Amino acid sequence: MRIFIDMDEVIADTYGAHLDWYNREFEESLTRLECHGKEVMHAVPEDRKQSIRNHCTTKGFFRDLTPIKYSQKVLKDLAIKHEVYIASAAMQFPNSLEEKSQWLDEFFPFIPWQNRILCGHKHVLNGDVLIDDRALNLHQFNGRKLLFSSPHNLHETDFERVDNWLEVEKLLL
Amino acid sequence: MRIFIDMDEVIADTYGAHLDWYNREFEESLTRLECHGKEVMHAVPEDRKQSIRNHCTTKGFFRDLTPIKYSQKVLKDLAIKHEVYIASAAMQFPNSLEEKSQWLDEFFPFIPWQNRILCGHKHVLNGDVLIDDRALNLHQFNGRKLLFSSPHNLHETDFERVDNWLEVEKLLL
Numbered sequence: 454m455r456i457f458i459d460m461d462e463v464i465a466d467t468y469g470a471h472l473d474w475y476n477r478e479f480e481e482s483l484t485r486l487e488c489h490g491k492e493v494m495h496a497v498p499e500d501r502k503q504s505i506r507n508h509c510t511t512k513g514f515f516r517d518l519t520p521i522k523y524s525q526k527v528l529k530d531l532a533i534k535h536e537v538y539i540a541s542a543a544m545q546f547p548n549s550l551e552e553k554s555q556w557l558d559e560f561f562p563f564i565p566w567q568n569r570i571l572c573g574h575k576h577v578l579n580g581d582v583l584i585d586d587r588a589l590n591l592h593q594f595n596g597r598k599l600l601f602s603s604p605h606n607l608h609e610t611d612f613e614r615v616d617n618w619l620e621v622e623k624l625l626l
Numbered sequence: 627m628r629i630f631i632d633m634d635e636v637i638a639d640t641y642g643a644h645l646d647w648y649n650r651e652f653e654e655s656l657t658r659l660e661c662h663g664k665e666v667m668h669a670v671p672e673d674r675k676q677s678i679r680n681h682c683t684t685k686g687f688f689r690d691l692t693p694i695k696y697s698q699k700v701l702k703d704l705a706i707k708h709e710v711y712i713a714s715a716a717m718q719f720p721n722s723l724e725e726k727s728q729w730l731d732e733f734f735p736f737i738p739w740q741n742r743i744l745c746g747h748k749h750v751l752n753g754d755v756l757i758d759d760r761a762l763n764l765h766q767f768n769g770r771k772l773l774f775s776s777p778h779n780l781h782e783t784d785f786e787r788v789d790n791w792l793e794v795e796k797l798l799l
Contacts, residue, residue: 455750538750544739547731550723558720566717567746574740577628577711579752579768595752 455580456531456625457570457594460541460553462586462603464528464561465518468493474508475501488604509546516552520560523618529563530626539564540578542590543571584621588612599624628753629704629798630743630767633714633726635759635776637701637734638691641666647681648674661777682719689725693733696791702736703799712737713751715763716744757794761785772797 461467471493472483479501488496494505508514531537539557543549550571557569575583576593583594584601588609591598599621600612615621634640644666645656652674661669667678681687704710712730716722723744730742748756749766756767757774761782764771772794773785788794 457750544727544742544744547724547727547739550727550744551720554717554720554723565746566720569717569746570750571717571723571744573738573742577630577743577752578750580750 454582454625455536455538456582456584457538457540457575457578457580458528459583459585459587459590459601460539460543461518462521462605463584463601464521464524464539465515465556466521467515467518468603468605470514470518471505471508474514475505478504485604490604490608492605510548512548513552515546515549516556518556521618523622525560527618527622527626528561530622532563534626536568536580537564538568538570538578538580540570540572540575540583542573542575542587544573582625584615627755627798628709628711629755629757630711630713630748630751630753631701632756632758632760632763632774633712633716634691635694635778636757636774637694637697637712638688638729639694640688640691641776641778643687643691644678644681647687648678651677658777663777663781665778683721685721686725688719688722689729691729694791696795698733700791700795700799701734703795705736707799709741709753710737711741711743711751711753713743713745713748713756715746715748715760717746755798757788 476483494502541553543553557564575590581596583591583596584599585591586601586603586606588611591600591612598612600606600609600614602614602616649656667675714726716726730737748763754769756764756769757772758764759774759776759779761784764773764785771785773779773782773787775787775789
């Protein structure tokens with residue numbers, strides 16, 4: 454089985470990093486719970502939105518993300534049994550490309566460069582499963598679509614949902 | 627029709643850059659003709675091979691490539707009529723990723739980030755045509771395979787061959 458796995462908010466805690474960076478900059482204590490159903494950007498005052506946008510083009514942002522709980526263990530097991538690819542729509546942020554490669558080297562060294570994809574549209578990918586937090590990417594994909602829960606997608610009802618990596622493990626292993 | 631187009635030696639003259647860098651470093655005048663049927667690396671003395679290998683991990687190498695003749699004009703026309711993607715197996719050289727993005731911004735600004743793919747294996751790509759100079763990539767692909775001529779692949783006989791972008795234009799436009 455060929456499985457594509459998104460990076461941000463699926464194996465890398467980009468959402469948590471947005472919150473951390475925001476809280477540090479504005480001396481706030483915004484939590485995931487307060488962001489329920491929203492992007493971080495839509496949970497902050499209008500005049501601070503640009504600050505959130507700037508994170509993604511700031512050196513180091515994508516290099517320092519924390520891996521999502523159990524993602525390393527479950528991906529390692531998945532990669533033994535299945536053909537596993539990382540597929541990130543990273544071309545939007547050219548500054549992130551090398552950082553994402555380095556981050557994968559550090560936290561997912563068992564996924565070789567041949568199985569890493571930095572792209573835009575994901576409907577060009579030909580495989581059996583896509584695990585992603587974005588409805589846009591899942592809508593475009595031909596195979597089985599698993600929506601990985603993130604605060605911003607909690608109201609999304611169009612897809613089979615997985616809340617964490619232990620659920621993915623149960624479904625695919 | 628969805629068309630995937632490789633970068634190195636298809637729209638970017640990587641082969642020519644290897645020759646230029648080699649000739650500058652060793653004060654030689656090695657030509658494409660002398661490399662007929664070979665990689666540049668296999669046309670130089672054993673003790674200089676590492677120098678060629680080092681090009682790909684040297685800052686600036688992928689940023690300064692010359693576009694292949696007529697590639698800009700023909701891709702622009704192709705992109706009007708077809709769904710055109712750039713697909714480069716660039717994950718092997720993480721240092722090249724941002725340079726390749728910047729290079730596309732400069733020479734192929736009409737191919738948006740959504741249509742750019744930096745990957746490893748190309749058999750995960752789902753489309754109608756792949757234009758590539760590497761037999762390995764073409765073998766893996768499901769659709770129509772066009773081998774773009776480069777000095778290193780001149781003895782390859784397994785694929786439909788295109789010698790230049792005007793031939794691609796005739797075939798696909």
